[in-house]
Amino acid sequence: MGKIFKFGQDVDTDQIIASQYIIYPTIDEMKVHxxxxxxxxxxxxxxxxxxxxxxxxxxxxxxxxxxxTVLKALGVKAVVAKSFARIFYRNAINIGLPVIVCRxxxxxxxxxxxxxxxxxxxxxxxxGKEYECTKLPEYMQxxxxxxxxxxxxxxE
Amino acid sequence: xxxxxxxxxxxxxxxxxxxxxxxxTVNVDRVMIHDIFIPFVASKFEEMGFTKLxxxxxxxxxxDHLVPASQVDDTRHFRIGNEFVExxxxxxxxxxxxxxxxxxxxxxxxxxxxxxxxxxxxTTTYGCVGAFSSGIGYTEMASILGTGTLWIRxxxxxxVNITGKLPPNVMAKDIILRLIGDxxxxxxxxxxxxxxxxTVKNMTVVSRMSMSNMAIEAGAKCALFTPDEKTAEYCxxxxxxxxxxxxxxxDAQYCQVIEYKAEDFxxxxxxxxxxxxxxxxxxxxxxxxxxxxxxxxxxxRLEDLMAAAxxxxxxxxxxxxxxxxxxxxxxxxxxxxxxxxxxxxxEAGAIITHPSCxxxxxxxxxxxTDGETVxxxxxxxxxxxxxxxxxxxxxxxxxxxxxxAVAGKIVTLD
Numbered sequence: 001m002g003k004i005f006k007f008g009q010d011v012d013t014d015q016i017i018a019s020q021y022i023i024y025p026t027i028d029e030m031k032v033h034x035x036x037x038x039x040x041x042x043x044x045x046x047x048x049x050x051x052x053x054x055x056x057x058x059x060x061x062x063x064x065x066x067x068x069t070v071l072k073a074l075g076v077k078a079v080v081a082k083s084f085a086r087i088f089y090r091n092a093i094n095i096g097l098p099v100i101v102c103r104x105x106x107x108x109x110x111x112x113x114x115x116x117x118x119x120x121x122x123x124x125x126x127x128g129k130e131y132e133c134t135k136l137p138e139y140m141q142x143x144x145x146x147x148x149x150x151x152x153x154x155x156e
Numbered sequence: 157x158x159x160x161x162x163x164x165x166x167x168x169x170x171x172x173x174x175x176x177x178x179x180x181t182v183n184v185d186r187v188m189i190h191d192i193f194i195p196f197v198a199s200k201f202e203e204m205g206f207t208k209l210x211x212x213x214x215x216x217x218x219x220d221h222l223v224p225a226s227q228v229d230d231t232r233h234f235r236i237g238n239e240f241v242e243x244x245x246x247x248x249x250x251x252x253x254x255x256x257x258x259x260x261x262x263x264x265x266x267x268x269x270x271x272x273x274x275x276x277x278x279t280t281t282y283g284c285v286g287a288f289s290s291g292i293g294y295t296e297m298a299s300i301l302g303t304g305t306l307w308i309r310x311x312x313x314x315x316v317n318i319t320g321k322l323p324p325n326v327m328a329k330d331i332i333l334r335l336i337g338d339x340x341x342x343x344x345x346x347x348x349x350x351x352x353x354x355t356v357k358n359m360t361v362v363s364r365m366s367m368s369n370m371a372i373e374a375g376a377k378c379a380l381f382t383p384d385e386k387t388a389e390y391c392x393x394x395x396x397x398x399x400x401x402x403x404x405x406x407d408a409q410y411c412q413v414i415e416y417k418a419e420d421f422x423x424x425x426x427x428x429x430x431x432x433x434x435x436x437x438x439x440x441x442x443x444x445x446x447x448x449x450x451x452x453x454x455x456x457r458l459e460d461l462m463a464a465a466x467x468x469x470x471x472x473x474x475x476x477x478x479x480x481x482x483x484x485x486x487x488x489x490x491x492x493x494x495x496x497x498x499x500x501x502x503e504a505g506a507i508i509t510h511p512s513c514x515x516x517x518x519x520x521x522x523x524x525t526d527g528e529t530v531x532x533x534x535x536x537x538x539x540x541x542x543x544x545x546x547x548x549x550x551x552x553x554x555x556x557x558x559x560x561a562v563a564g565k566i567v568t569l570d
Contacts, residue, residue, distance in 0.1 A: 010341045010342070014541060023229060037540055057345065060375065063275055063277045063279075064193075064293075083345065084345075085342065090293065090296065091296075094293060094295045095293075095295060139179050139307060
C-alpha cells in the first residue's frame with residue numbers, strides 16, 4: 001500500500017528533474033529536486049512504496065534517464081498514467097521502474113489516496129475499486145522482472 | 157502489401173519483412189553521445205562489464221551543450237569524455253565544432269537508410285536524409301556501445317502529405333509547428349512520421365531538417381523523408397537503388413494520413429509553455445519582446461541565418477531587445493561570415509555567439525527572468541527552459557523572430 005501523488009497532462013522531463021540538476025554527479029544530489037517546479041516538497045513528502053499517478057503523455061521532452069531514475073531513487077514504486085512518452089517509457093523499464101498504462105485511474109482518484117498495485121494481475125486497487133491496466137509486452141516485462149537492463153545484460 | 161519507409165529500413169537492417177508492433181533487434185549503424193550524458197554512459201558501460209566498444213568507428217562523441225564551459229563543474233564532463241575516448245580508442249570526437257544534430261549529417265556520419273541512436277530526444281533529426289534515428293537513455297546507449305544492437309518496436313506510420321506552394325514568409329518551421337499543434341504533444345507517440353508531397357520534395361534538406369528535428373515534440377519515434385538528389389548532394393554520395401527505394405509504397409499501411417495544402421499555411425508561434433500551443437502570429441501581435449534567440453539544432457543553419465538577415469538588412473533591433481544569434485556549427489559560422497550574412501546581422505545589432513546549443517538548453521548566453529518574453533527559433537518552450545519558470549517562451553521561424561527583434565514586439569511580416 002502506498003500513497004498517490006497526482007500530476008496532470010504532458011508532464012515533461014524538465015518538470016520531473018530540471019536541466020540545471022541533471023549534471024550533478026550523483027542521483028542522490030539530484031533527487032531532492034524532483035518535481036521541484038510543480039511541488040516543492042515532493043522529495044521530502046514521498047515515501048518508499050508511494051505511487052505517481054498522471055494523465056496523458058507522462059515524461060515527454062528530453063531523453064534524460066535521470067527522470068525515471070530520481071523517481072526510483074525516492075522510492076516511487078510505479079508510475080501509473082493514461083499514457084507515456086516513448087523515451088521515458090523505455091528508460092523507466094531499463095532502470096527497473098514499473099510504468100503502468102491505466103486509462104481509468106487518473107479521473108477517479110485523488111492525491112493522498114491509498115493504492116495497491118499488482119503487476120501480475122495487471123490491476124490497481126484504490127478506495128475499494130479495481131482498475132485494469134495494460135500489460136507490458138513480454139520482452140519489456142522480462143527486462144523489468146530482472147531489475148532493469150544492466151541486470152538483464154549481466155544475466156545474459 | 158507494401159511497406160512504409162520505416163518498415164523498409166528495418167527490413168533491410170535485419171533481413172526479413174517486418175510489421176508494426178513487432179519487437180525486433182536491429183544492428184546499429186551509428187551512435188551519438190553528447191557532453192551532458194557522457195559521464196553516465198561511461199559509468200554504465202563499465203558497470204555492464206564491457207571492456208571494449210563494439211565498433212569504435214561507429215560511435216561519435218560531441219561536446220555542445222556545455223561548450224565552452226560556463227561553470228567549473230561542466231569541465232568534469234569534458235574530462236570524463238576525453239578519458240573515455242582515450243581508454244576505448246574512440247575516433248570520432250568533436251570538442252567545439254557545433255551542435256550534435258547538425259554535425260551528424262554535416263560531417264557525414266549519417267546516410268540514407270541508416271539506423272542511428274543518440275542520447276538526445278532530438279535525434280529524430282536525421283530522418284531528413286532518410287535515416288531511422290531516435291533518442292534513447294544513457295543505459296541503453298551503454299548497452300549499444302557494448303553490443304552494437306538495440307531492440308525496437310516497429311512503429312506504425314502517420315503519413316503527412318503536403319502539396320502546393322508555400323506563401324511568402326512561411327518557413328518549414330511554421331509547417332512543423334502547425335502539425336504539432338494539430339497532432340498534440342502526444343499525437344504521434346511511438347509512431348513514425350513520413351513526409352510526402354511536392355512541397356517537401358521542393359524543400360532543401362536543411363528545411364526538412366527543421367521538421368524532422370521537431371517530430372519528437374508530437375511524441376514521434378522518427379520522422380522520415382525519402383532520399384532524393386538533394387539528399388545525395390547534401391550527403392556527398394550517389395544514391396544506391398536500395399536508398400532510392402526508401403519511399404512509402406502506394407499500398408503501404410498507414411495508421412493515419414494527414415493532408416495539407418501549402419497555400420493554407422501561415423506564420424505561427426508555439427505559445428508558453430507547450431510546443432503544441434500553436435497560434436497564428438497574427439493573433440499574437442503587440443506582445444512586448446525582451447529577447448530574440450536565433451539558433452539551435454532546429455534553426456541555426458545558414459539558410460536560417462540568411463532568412464533572418466534578409467529581414468534585418470538595413471534595420472536595427474529595438475533598443476531594449478537583445479538579439480542572440482548562435483550558428484549551429486563552425487562550418488555554418490564560417491559560411492555566414494564569408495557570404496556577408498554575419499555582417500548584416502552585426503550591423504543590425506545582433507549578439508553573435510560561438511556555435512553550440514547555447515540558450516536553447518538554458519545553460520549559457522541569455523538567461524531570462526520572471527515576466528520576460530523571448531521569441532526563440534529552437535524546439536522547446538517548456539517551463540524554466542531558458543531561465544526562471546516565469547519566462548514566456550514563444551517558438552517561431554527565423555523570419556518571424558527577426559521581425560520581432562526589430563519591432564520589439566510580436567509583429568507579422570509584410
